[in-house]
Amino acid sequence: MSEHSKFLLADSQIPPVWVNVLPDLPEPLAPPLHPATRAPLTPQDLAPIFPMELIQQEFSTQREIDIPGEVMDIYRLWRATPLYRARQLEKALDTPAHIYYKYEGTSPAGSHKPNTAIAQAYYNKRAGIRRLATETGAGQWGSALSLACQLFGMECTVYMVRVSYDQKPYRRMMMNVWGAEVFASPSQHTNSGRAVLAAHPDSPGSLGIAISEAVEDAATHDDTNYSLGSVLNHVLLHQTVIGQEAKLQMAMAGEEPDVVIGCFGGGSNFGGLALPYVLDRLAARKDGRKAPRIVAVEPTACPSLTRGSFAYDFGDLAKLTPLVKMYTLGHDFVPPGIHAGGLRYHGASPLISHLVHLGEIDGKAYTQLPVFQAAVQFARTEGILPAPESSHAIRAAVDEALAAKEEGRHKTILFCLSGHGHFDLAAYENYLSGKLQDYAYPGRNIDEALADPTL
Amino acid sequence: MSEHSKFLLADSQIPPVWVNVLPDLPEPLAPPLHPATRAPLTPQDLAPIFPMELIQQEFSTQREIDIPGEVMDIYRLWRATPLYRARQLEKALDTPAHIYYKYEGTSPAGSHKPNTAIAQAYYNKRAGIRRLATETGAGQWGSALSLACQLFGMECTVYMVRVSYDQKPYRRMMMNVWGAEVFASPSQHTNSGRAVLAAHPDSPGSLGIAISEAVEDAATHDDTNYSLGSVLNHVLLHQTVIGQEAKLQMAMAGEEPDVVIGCFGGGSNFGGLALPYVLDRLAARKDGRKAPRIVAVEPTACPSLTRGSFAYDFGDLAKLTPLVKMYTLGHDFVPPGIHAGGLRYHGASPLISHLVHLGEIDGKAYTQLPVFQAAVQFARTEGILPAPESSHAIRAAVDEALAAKEEGRHKTILFCLSGHGHFDLAAYENYLSGKLQDYAYPGRNIDEALADPTL
Numbered sequence: 001m002s003e004h005s006k007f008l009l010a011d012s013q014i015p016p017v018w019v020n021v022l023p024d025l026p027e028p029l030a031p032p033l034h035p036a037t038r039a040p041l042t043p044q045d046l047a048p049i050f051p052m053e054l055i056q057q058e059f060s061t062q063r064e065i066d067i068p069g070e071v072m073d074i075y076r077l078w079r080a081t082p083l084y085r086a087r088q089l090e091k092a093l094d095t096p097a098h099i100y101y102k103y104e105g106t107s108p109a110g111s112h113k114p115n116t117a118i119a120q121a122y123y124n125k126r127a128g129i130r131r132l133a134t135e136t137g138a139g140q141w142g143s144a145l146s147l148a149c150q151l152f153g154m155e156c157t158v159y160m161v162r163v164s165y166d167q168k169p170y171r172r173m174m175m176n177v178w179g180a181e182v183f184a185s186p187s188q189h190t191n192s193g194r195a196v197l198a199a200h201p202d203s204p205g206s207l208g209i210a211i212s213e214a215v216e217d218a219a220t221h222d223d224t225n226y227s228l229g230s231v232l233n234h235v236l237l238h239q240t241v242i243g244q245e246a247k248l249q250m251a252m253a254g255e256e257p258d259v260v261i262g263c264f265g266g267g268s269n270f271g272g273l274a275l276p277y278v279l280d281r282l283a284a285r286k287d288g289r290k291a292p293r294i295v296a297v298e299p300t301a302c303p304s305l306t307r308g309s310f311a312y313d314f315g316d317l318a319k320l321t322p323l324v325k326m327y328t329l330g331h332d333f334v335p336p337g338i339h340a341g342g343l344r345y346h347g348a349s350p351l352i353s354h355l356v357h358l359g360e361i362d363g364k365a366y367t368q369l370p371v372f373q374a375a376v377q378f379a380r381t382e383g384i385l386p387a388p389e390s391s392h393a394i395r396a397a398v399d400e401a402l403a404a405k406e407e408g409r410h411k412t413i414l415f416c417l418s419g420h421g422h423f424d425l426a427a428y429e430n431y432l433s434g435k436l437q438d439y440a441y442p443g444r445n446i447d448e449a450l451a452d453p454t455l
Numbered sequence: 456m457s458e459h460s461k462f463l464l465a466d467s468q469i470p471p472v473w474v475n476v477l478p479d480l481p482e483p484l485a486p487p488l489h490p491a492t493r494a495p496l497t498p499q500d501l502a503p504i505f506p507m508e509l510i511q512q513e514f515s516t517q518r519e520i521d522i523p524g525e526v527m528d529i530y531r532l533w534r535a536t537p538l539y540r541a542r543q544l545e546k547a548l549d550t551p552a553h554i555y556y557k558y559e560g561t562s563p564a565g566s567h568k569p570n571t572a573i574a575q576a577y578y579n580k581r582a583g584i585r586r587l588a589t590e591t592g593a594g595q596w597g598s599a600l601s602l603a604c605q606l607f608g609m610e611c612t613v614y615m616v617r618v619s620y621d622q623k624p625y626r627r628m629m630m631n632v633w634g635a636e637v638f639a640s641p642s643q644h645t646n647s648g649r650a651v652l653a654a655h656p657d658s659p660g661s662l663g664i665a666i667s668e669a670v671e672d673a674a675t676h677d678d679t680n681y682s683l684g685s686v687l688n689h690v691l692l693h694q695t696v697i698g699q700e701a702k703l704q705m706a707m708a709g710e711e712p713d714v715v716i717g718c719f720g721g722g723s724n725f726g727g728l729a730l731p732y733v734l735d736r737l738a739a740r741k742d743g744r745k746a747p748r749i750v751a752v753e754p755t756a757c758p759s760l761t762r763g764s765f766a767y768d769f770g771d772l773a774k775l776t777p778l779v780k781m782y783t784l785g786h787d788f789v790p791p792g793i794h795a796g797g798l799r800y801h802g803a804s805p806l807i808s809h810l811v812h813l814g815e816i817d818g819k820a821y822t823q824l825p826v827f828q829a830a831v832q833f834a835r836t837e838g839i840l841p842a843p844e845s846s847h848a849i850r851a852a853v854d855e856a857l858a859a860k861e862e863g864r865h866k867t868i869l870f871c872l873s874g875h876g877h878f879d880l881a882a883y884e885n886y887l888s889g890k891l892q893d894y895a896y897p898g899r900n901i902d903e904a905l906a907d908p909t910l
Contacts (some may be wrong), residue, residue, distance in 0.1 A: 003532075004466065005531065005532070006466065006531055006532065008463070008465070008466075010463070011461065012462075013457065073460075074838075076459075076460065076461055077460065077461065077539070077837075077838060084532070088606070106561060108838035108839050108840065110877070147838055151543070151834050151838065169880075170877070170878075170880040170881075172879055173880035173881070173883055173884045174840060174877075176883075176884070176887055177713070177831060177834050177835075177840060177880070177883050177887070178834065178835060179835060261625075333646075376632060378632065379632050380605050380632075380633060380634060382532075383529075383532060383563035383602055383606065384563050385563065385629060385632060422625070422629075422877040422878065423564070423625075423877065425624075425625040425628035425629055425632070426625075426628070428628055428632050429628045429631070432631055432632070
């Protein structure tokens with residue numbers, strides 16, 4: 001085993017392809033349904049808001065899809081990202097476990113989000129689109145798409161969930177520096193936003209509301225497409241560079257993970273790290289190869305995987321998106337204003353939901369106080385200041401390591417540190433001064449929410 | 456020439472030594488003088504506030520000093536840092552020049568400052584010191600030392616210049632996450648601070664004032680030493696990893712710089728990049744080898760190199776430090792509250808001052824509006840959001856590239872991008888909204904300031 005703590009790859013080792021699990025699923029995904037007709041969605045149904053190349057990726061049966069050269073040129077500005085062994089954290093925990101983390105915070109936008117933002121901007125630009133509209137929670141996605149549009153000479157409009165817009169002014173300013181226009185959502189700029197504000201003038205917003213606004217913006221402007229930072233198959237596909245790199249780096253470290261962990265909001269950083277390992281699990285069924293447990297970690301305040309229903313639901317509040325089968329808390333659920341704004345989504349990636357349903361992935365939920373406790377411990381041992389979202393994965397990794405100590409056995413843990421927390425320091429301040437509070441899941445009758453007569 | 460835009464080094468290529476220019480200076484430095492006796496300073500004079508190993512480095516005549524293993528273990532968390540060729544910026548400028556930048560913003564604290572913070576904490580810990588006191592301007596240095604102390608299990612007290620404390624609350628919070636206590640300077644915690652507040656209750660502070668507070672804190676507590684983030688020989692020595700790596704990386708790129716550029720406050724990132732090239736210039740006098748021009752870029756609001764006097768002066772307002780011969784605006788000069796807080800220092804590294812005086816280094820000054828203009832252009836082409844301090848170097852690099860275009864000739868430009876601007880977004884916001892103003896150097900009779908009867 002290597003004595004190193006950092007595992008780097010040369011530019012030539014950046015994976016040349018994205019890997020697609022769709023052709024290897026033991027059961028196919030339930031088809032998305034048209035929001036009006038309830039018929040299975042056709043590629044043409046998505047054409048008003050997505051370019052055809054991304055639509056093809058959404059339904060692709062190819063095992064590998066080449067990363068275009070123009071996308072790779074930009075990936076290379078910060079990729080391959082480093083894999084670290086958290087030796088100082090292990091020492092502080094006094095655990096026999098080995099903890100590895102793949103750090104995606106070295107991108108200019110500070111998270112894994114540019115992996116798909118760059119690809120999406122590229123395909124839209126090729127399709128002649130002039131502007132992209134999107135939503136953002138914590139601002140990680142919005143800043144990534146602002147950067148991507150700027151690099152490809154496109155305009156960008158971001159609907160930013162109100163609670164994050166207020167908590168994280170620096171994220172909004174960063175998007176402005178990269179040339180984007182940013183509206184707090186719900187906004188007065190769309191019918192969807194105006195309807196929410198009419199009923200709830202003080203709405204903190206949610207990803208579900210912001211998605212409605214961005215989709216409406218794209219659908220009502222010919223030169224504008226919509227871009228989503230998570231949930232969809234093609235988004236998770238672009239993120240598989242994370243897991244492919246991590247596998248090469250774990251091989252350099254001479255170890256195989258026993259457990260693979262990612263934080264979970266819509267599923268993009270989680271899927272990015274986990275899907276290449278899911279392929280190992282699926283292959284292991286045939287050849288008996290060793291494959292890791294895979295754990296998705298979500299906030300207790302918004303527990304779609306652990307408390308939601310596996311059912312057809314809309315991706316947004318205004319029911320503009322297709323119906324997809326996923327773990328959902330109901331499309332009208334507005335989560336409490338926790339600091340991990342990127343995890344405040346009522347639903348979940350249909351692909352990850354399907355794999356949870358099949359038992360290939362486990363869900364786990366934490367309240368935010370133990371998450372921040374782990375975040376501070378991580379910052380004080382490993383140096384890097386983590387994002388609150390990513391810190392859900394740290395919490396779970398620490399608990400896996402403490403369990404290994406309890407059981408007195410070795411364990412190799414791999415998690416995705418999806419971004420830095422440079423714009424989340426107000427949350428840390430609240431935590432350190434004892435002002436941060438925990439939110440339980442308020443609970444609700446999801447069946448009743450899904451019994452909405454239009455569903 | 457390589458077609459690559461990024462040049463990485465393996466861990467094994469991180470330089471194993473710091474390089475020292477003192478033995479190769481064509482004329483020796485003027486000695487520092489004791490603040491009370493005016494006799495040349497002895498190592499023992501510095502022992503109350505520095506550990507002996509750092510004092511020895513301050514006066515060392517060794518050409519190379521080994522980097523301790525414990526320091527190297529931490530360096531490796533983010534070093535070697537990347538060297539980039541700014542191809543997108545070159546394209547936007549339509550210049551025949553090639554622009555390279557060494558990016559130090561990948562450290563956990565976001566700048567080059569940990570290169571010396573880690574080393575200083577290490578030597579102080581070895582000397583049995585329990586706590587370090589320091590000053591910080593923009594917060595880059597304070598956060599680096601907070602991190603370093605945390606990693607070595609030491610306490611850290613930071614006196615943060617008031618104007619930056621107010622402009623950059625996130626920097627202060629970051630230091631708190633790493634366990635440091637932070638006071639706005641001038642503070643009520645020291646005699647020096649109280650004296651300033653008595654005369655100027657609304658003082659915006661300055662590095663000169665904050666240094667007085669930190670030195671007083673260290674001098675009046677047995678278990679506490681003082682730590683300085685710039686100016687001194689041993690600080691610049693630790694930073695020479697930057698220039699040594701850059702030289703290896705420029706060789707990978709197959710180019711030699713015609714001009715080497717760094718922003719200049721006290722001299723630490725500048726010296727880190729420039730000193731290995733200064734050695735080339737000194738060698739070139741003997742063997743006729745090609746060596747680059749070297750340019751230090753400072754703010755017009757605080758122009759020590761371009762408008763200061765080369766004279767003996769104190770490093771701080773309260774005259775607690777030794778007298779050193781340097782370019783100075785007078786130790787009682789309080790610069791306007793520009794956003795590049797890290798460059799608001801009345802003096803300059805004696806070593807860099809000496810080299811400027813000898814004609815080996817040129818000084819250049821800019822007001823902040825053209826600096827921010829270059830910063831935004833850089834963020835929109837290269838992706839990385841630069842610190843306002845570092846953006847002084849970008850401005851000068853852009854002007855060198857535009858001059859090359861004007862003259863229709865090739866030029867290879869290398870600059871240090873010393874840190875990211877994630878905590879400076881309020882300044883960007885002011886710039887983008889047209890609210891940022893330029894400050895001219897107010898001008899003053901420096902001879903009169905230095906004619907202070909105690910000097």
